[in-house]
């Protein structure tokens with residue numbers, strides 16, 4: 001299967017980067033073909049220009065789509081599935097990934113009229129959180145993030161959709177971090193290894209956290 005991985009974190013010394021490495025290893029061990037969009041590495045432009053705004057709001061729908069956006073859309077069209085890996089910043093993805101959606105989910109591609117975007121087999125979000133899962137559930141922040149990502153941004157654009165949160169990634173509490181990190185990294189590897197299941201065995205393993 002062809003998998004597009006959209007990775008978004010400013011630092012390679014981060015926990016999120018280690019998750020990304022493990023997930024990739026799992027995908028590769030399972031024999032998937034991987035394409036990567038590392039948004040900080042690419043310095044992907046994420047602010048809408050005035051022209052893009054005018055196009056997206058149909059004031060001037062005839063305006064062209066930018067080349068860097070077309071390149072991302074082409075990666076989606078030639079993939080079977082997509083995975084996003086990022087840290088949670090203020091109950092959202094980093095602004096760079098939010099801006100990627102603002103630009104890449106363009107009119108005529110991801111939404112009306114006549115969206116060309118293919119329906120993907122799977123969309124997976126791996127989000128790394130400083131807070132505990134219990135706290136994200138209690139405050140409604142977890143369901144808010146699921147609504148935005150799985151509900152609005154993916155909606156019917158993928159058959160299977162899933163958000164996995166790796167929680168308690170606190171660097172001020174070394175003890176907690178040291179306890180949770182190996183467990184999360186093992187799960188990141190398994191998520192890659194079992195991505196969309198091993199179709200030859202007709203099974204699909206999903207590990208939720």
Ligand SMILES: Cc1cc2nc3c(=O)[nH]c(=O)nc-3n(C[C@H](O)[C@H](O)[C@H](O)COP(=O)(O)O)c2cc1C
Nearest residue numbers: 014015016017087088089090091128129130131169
């Ligand atoms: C600007 C900023 C905002 C953050 N907001 C949240 C948040 O809303 N919820 C949360 O659980 N963690 C939050 N965090 C913690 C990050 O999610 C943390 O960086 C993440 O757990 C992964 O660790 P890493 O940066 O080493 O990869 C925030 C961090 C930053 C820098």
